Structure formats: C-alpha cells, structure tokens
Amino acid sequence: MKKFGIIGPGAVGTSIAYALQTSNLDVTLFGRENDTIDFHEFNQTNVTTMKVHRLKSSSNKVDFLFISVKTTQLDAILPYINNVIHDDTVIILTQNGYGQIDKIQHPLTYQAVVYISGQKDNHTVTHFRDWTLKLPINEHTRLLQDATKNSMINVECIEDYDKQVWYKLIVNLGINTITAITQKPAVVLQSEGISELCYNLLAEGKMVALAEGIQFEDNLEESIMQIYKGYPDEMGTSMYYDTMNHRPLELEYIQGYIYQISKKHHLNTPLLDSTYTILNTY
Ligand code: NDP
Numbered sequence: 001m002k003k004f005g006i007i008g009p010g011a012v013g014t015s016i017a018y019a020l021q022t023s024n025l026d027v028t029l030f031g032r033e034n035d036t037i038d039f040h041e042f043n044q045t046n047v048t049t050m051k052v053h054r055l056k057s058s059s060n061k062v063d064f065l066f067i068s069v070k071t072t073q074l075d076a077i078l079p080y081i082n083n084v085i086h087d088d089t090v091i092i093l094t095q096n097g098y099g100q101i102d103k104i105q106h107p108l109t110y111q112a113v114v115y116i117s118g119q120k121d122n123h124t125v126t127h128f129r130d131w132t133l134k135l136p137i138n139e140h141t142r143l144l145q146d147a148t149k150n151s152m153i154n155v156e157c158i159e160d161y162d163k164q165v166w167y168k169l170i171v172n173l174g175i176n177t178i179t180a181i182t183q184k185p186a187v188v189l190q191s192e193g194i195s196e197l198c199y200n201l202l203a204e205g206k207m208v209a210l211a212e213g214i215q216f217e218d219n220l221e222e223s224i225m226q227i228y229k230g231y232p233d234e235m236g237t238s239m240y241y242d243t244m245n246h247r248p249l250e251l252e253y254i255q256g257y258i259y260q261i262s263k264k265h266h267l268n269t270p271l272l273d274s275t276y277t278i279l280n281t282y
Pocket of ligand 1 (some may be wrong): 006009010011012013016030031032055068069071073076077094096114116117118119120163230238239250
C-alpha cells in the first residue's frame with residue numbers, strides 16, 4: 001500500500017490528510033512537534049482529531065509527500081525533507097505563488113495549483129470548499145492521480161498547466177494586493193478608485209503572462225473582477241489576514257514572481273512595481 005505524507009498541519013495540509021485518511025489510505029501528517037489537530041467541515045459539528053508527528057524526528061519514508069507549509073515557511077523545513085522521502089517519492093508542493101520549487105533538491109517535485117479552501121485557527125482547521133489540485137501531466141503526477149482516485153482529493157493532470165498557474169497568480173495579484181495594502185476585506189472593491197486599481201493590476205498581470213507566452217481571453221480582467229464581486233464583503237484574503245496579524249507575507253512568490261518576470265522582459269508595470277514595493281515594507 002502506498003504511503004502518503006503531508007508536511008504542514010494547517011488549512012490545506014490537514015484538509016488533504018483528512019481526505020486521504022477517510023479513504024483508508026496510509027497517511028502521516030508532519031508538523032513542528034508531536035501534537036494533534038482538529039478538522040471539521042464548515043457548518044458541520046462533526047470534528048475529527050488527527051495526529052501530528054514531529055517532522056524533525058521522523059524517519060517514516062512516504063511514497064507521496066505534500067508540502068503544505070506557507071511559502072514563507074519553506075526554508076525552515078528544507079533540511080528535514082530527506083527524513084521522510086526515498087529516491088522515488090513524488091513531492092507535491094501545495095502552495096500559492098510560483099518559482100519556489102527550485103528550492104527542493106529532489107527530481108520528482110511538482111507544484112500544484114491549489115483549489116482547497118480552508119482556515120486554521122489555533123488547533124482547529126475548518127474546510128470551506130473544493131478539493132482540487134491541478135498538476136502538470138506526466139507519469140509521476142499520473143501515479144498520484146491513480147493512488148488518490150478513490151479519495152475526495154481531485155488530482156487533475158492538465159495540459160495547460162502553465163496557463164492555470166498564471167491564472168491563479170493573476171487572481172491572487174489583484175485581490176491579495178488591494179486587500180493587504182488597504183488593510184480592508186473585499187468590501188474595499190466598492191470604492192471606485194480601488195476597483196480601478198485592482199482592474200489595472202490584473203491588466204498588468206495579463207501583460208506579464210503574455211510576455212511568457214501565456215495568452216488569456218481579452219476579457220480576463222472583467223471575468224476576474226466578476227469573481228471578486230461574488231466575494232462576501234467581510235471576506236479577507238490570506239495576505240490581508242497576514243497583514244492584519246503582522247505575519248510574514250507570501251509576497252516573494254506571488255507579486256514578487258510576477259515582478260521578476262516583468263523586469264526580465266523590460267515591461268512597463270507601474271502599478272505592480274509600486275504596490276510590490278509598498279507591500280515589501282510591511
Ligand atoms: P496554514 O498557516 O494554515 O498552514 C501551514 C502549516 O504549516 C501550519 O500548521 C504551520 O504550523 C505549519 N508549519 C510551519 N512551519 C513549519 C515547520 N517548520 N515544520 C512543520 N510545520 C510547519 O497555511 P495554509 O494551509 O492556509 O496555506 C498553505 C499554502 O497553501 C500557502 O502557500 C497558501 O497560500 C496556499 N493556499 C491556501 C489556501 C487556503 O484556503 N488556506 C487556498 C489555496 C492555497 P504553525 O501554525 O505552528 O506555524
């Protein structure tokens with residue numbers, strides 16, 4: 001039986017662990033210390049308590065490893081990944097942003113575009129919606145897809161992976177940037193000036209993607225603004241909450257990644273440049 005491991009008993013990591021465990025798969029959740037974490041579905045009272053194993057002292061080798069710490073926490077776990085993998089382990093990075101995969105010195109490493117929504121508060125994870133991980137299509141990601149096919153996790157191995165990566169980057173660029181900078185949740189979009197800023201940021205993101213050969217539909221900005229309009233007024237983004245709670249921002253691999261690509265192509269992206277510069281001071 002294949003073994004699964006997850007590093008990072010947070011919103012995404014615990015949700016994945018729960019989904020695999022309920023299908024009777026062999027799952028180990030690795031965290032900072034030996035501990036437990038409670039998991040429940042939004043609006044449901046049923047709580048499942050899951051065991052967390054101290055990564056630093058683990059030696060349980062797994063066949064599939066999900067890395068679900070935040071991008072700002074990746075460096076701290078790098079020295080311990082070898083504790084829990086063997087040569088053929090397939091590693092899946094389940095993080096927002098892009099570019100951080102180069103930090104992992106293991107050939108079979110892939111980054112997922114994550115559509116699993118949840119939140120961790122102290123010792124409890126609440127899962128809100130979605131169970132999808134989008135991955136590039138190859139023999140290793142296919143192995144994962146096959147190994148998880150009877151679970152709630154929906155592994156999609158897709159041909160247009162790069163486009164999906166850029167789509168998520170641009171969606172995050174707009175709403176994360178404006179909610180973090182203004183320190184206000186989604187309601188801030190009702191301000192005309194902010195809504196225009198957000199739209200124009202999306203347009204710059206689209207231009208950067210195009211320079212990388214990723215072509216989106218002409219109405220990309222409108223369609224993403226429409227998605228934002230569906231957000232409840234009080235809904236924040238991860239970058240908004242990180243700003244409000246004075247936690248490190250996942251800036252380097254979201255805005256920072258797009259910024260680096262913009263510079264590489266000598267593009268004129270004044271809003272991206274200035275908002276990224278401001279966020280860097282937080
Ligand atoms: P969380 O903060 O909920 O989870 C991160 C977990 O990693 C925490 O349990 C944290 O523990 C643990 N961790 C941190 N450092 C270490 C370490 N050194 N050793 C072991 N464990 C450690 O983050 P999310 O699950 O929300 O986010 C993970 C990634 O997924 C991010 O890149 C995020 O942008 C992305 N994402 C999140 C979504 C969501 O809805 N939450 C949706 C889509 C993508 P501790 O609490 O002790 O720090």
